[in-house]
Amino acid sequence: MYALTAATLLATTTLLPLLLSLGWVIYTLYFRPLSKYPGPLLAKVTTLYATYHGWKGDIHLDMHRAHARYGPYVRCKPNSVLFNTAEGLHDIYKRPGMAIKSKVYSPMVHRAPNTFTIRGGKAHARRRRIMAQGLSDKALRGYEPRIMVHVNKFCQSLGSSLEPKNMAVWCNYLSFDIMADVVFSAKYVLLGTERFRYVLDAIDVSNVRMGTLVQAGGWASWKRLEKAVFQKSIEARNRFVRFVTRVVTVRIGKEKDVLEDDIPDLFSRLRDAHDPDTGDKLTVDEIAAESTTLIVAESDTSSTSMCSALFYLAHNPAARARATEEVRAKFTHYSDVCTGPALSSCQYLRACIDEAFRMSPSVGTCLYRELVSQDATIDGHAIPAGYDVGTGVYAIHHSPTYFTDPFVYRPERWIPGEGDTTHESVERGHSVLNPFSVGVRSCLGKAMAVMELQLAVAAVLASYDFELAQGKLGQVGAGQANLGYGRHRSSEYQLYDHITSQKHGPWLVFKARKY
Structure with a gap:
């Protein structure tokens, strides 16, 4: 018994x-309500599938593979659906009242939420109105002299020798120095000294954890495991947080207005700005939270975009020659480069940059939104409130529906009349090109990032001829047959997606132009 x-x-x-x-x-x-949507079997029953690819850094490639196999609508997690269409992209990110930021980004909040992590509603609108004052067109014109000081130093460094240079490193230094000066009037001079270069490594290592946790969801349960699983990432996060605290503390300790040519830095603008609707101003904790975003977005994503542009120009001699000829017809030296009609008229240069944005976006994964509307319809599909939806940036940038030969670097696709490019094909491409996202949550720093990129690439082309390093160094950053799905194309710049992107190379050799 x-x-x-x-x-x-x-x-x-x-x-x-x-x-x-x-x-x-x-x-x-x-x-369940999402059961009709196809997708990888494991992805439909557990977030561990996306968690693995988030940790591996190929989540953007896996999203592309899922769409190639299952079609434009894919269930990528038990509670999430990806839409790989222009209609889905616009419905999710542009329609007001439809969705808010997904709760999967809650691990990114430290002390106070920032513009990126605030979930939505009046709080996000208030913060965005204040932040926009520091990134207006007038403000950007004031920041340009600060930017060009560092672009000129960058160009001087490129010409210091004929030894191959790792552009992943040098572009990181440039973007960080620009960020520190424009935002905080700080001179960390990573282009010339080693003291603060550890911050860039700390960001990379820390973001491996963040990229994994965002895909995992269920923050409360993962919080009990992360100390064991992500010890190095947590240590890196703590180093980065201490640096941000230092930067903000030093900046607060300076005089009220830090001016350069009578132009205040971004910190001054944010400290003095107020919401035009309510009169509210940012608290010190809120400014610190925004500083974290600014440091990562400016010093990491901007540098990735510049590396991408240089990679594709180096790998495509015809495009490089045409862009160089166009720039040199307007500028004779990097010190001559500035915004204005001359730079704006460099149509092919801008097409090269847009094509780099398309081929290797610095944020290639999906930015999830949680539906709050009870009658939400995304591209004709009724999705219940409470579920997450989104569009993978890399996936839609490589959709044959919108781009002919999507894995070929072809700047001419952005210029009507070039080959078989029409106004309709350019419009179709722009309808899904979203390296800075779209809608009310699109990147506030887009205009500054594009301006910085145009200035820096034009400055390089104005003064230098460059080519890939010889041998194995010249292959760094390119795809290889043994790297797995989506990483086999030697003509494509490979990024590793961890909220922001990690990168390697390209290694380039620079020679001063002959006059």
Whole structure:
């Protein structure tokens, strides 16, 4: 009797969890509201699938693979659907009242939320109105002299020798120095000294954890595991937070207005700005939270875009020659480069930059939104409130629906009349080109990032001829056959997506132009 009871108890305690798990899997696969959407089997029943690819850094490539296999609508997590269409992109990110920032980004909040992590509503609109004052067209014109000081130093460094230079490193230094000066009037001079270069490594290592947790969801349960799993990333995060605290503290300790040519830095503008609707101003914690975003976005994503542009120009001699000729017809030296009609008229240069944005966006994954509307319809699909939706940036940038030969670097696709490019094809491409996202949550720093990129690339082309380094160094950053899905194309710049992108190379050799 006792033995039978023990055996029954053992069987019950063993089988019951298995039966409950099996029942939950069956329910998730066949009876939940998203069950009709195709996708990888494991992805439909657990977030561990996306978590793995988030940790691996190829989540953007996996999203592309899913669309190639299952079509434009893919269930990428138990509670999430990807839309790989222009209609889906615009419905998700542009329609007011439809969705808010997904709760999966909650691990990124430290002390106070910032513009990137505030979920939505009046709080986000208030913060965005204040932040926009520091990034207006007038403000950008004032920042240009600060930017060009560092672009000129960057160009001087490129010409210091004929030794190959790792542009992933040098572009990081340039973008960081620009960020520090424009935002905080700080001179960290990574282009010339090593003291603060550790911050860039700290950002990269820290973001491996963040990129994984965002895909995992269920922050409360993961929080108990992260100290064991992400010890190095947490240490890197702490180093970065200490640096941000230092930067903000030093800046607060300076005089009220830090001016350069009578132009205040971004910090001064944010400290003095107020919401035109309510009169509210940012608190010190809020400014610190925004500073974190500014440091990462400016010093990491801007440098990735510049590396991408240089990679594709180096790998495409015809495009490089045409862009160089166009720039040199307007500027004779990097010190001559400035915004204005001359730079704006460099149509092919801008096409080269836009094509680099398309080929290797610095944020290639999906920026998830949680639906709050009870009658949400995304590209004709009714999705219940509470579920996450989004569009993978890399995936839609490489969709043959919108781009002919999507894996070919072809700047001419952005210029009507070039080859078979028409106004309609350019408009179709622009309808999905979103390296800075779109809608009310698009990147506030887009205009400054594009301006910085145009100035820096034009300055390089004005003064230098460059080419890939010889041998294996010249292959760094390019795809290779043994790197797995999506990383086999030697003509494509490979990025590793961890919220922002990690990168390697290209290694380039620079020679001063002959006059």
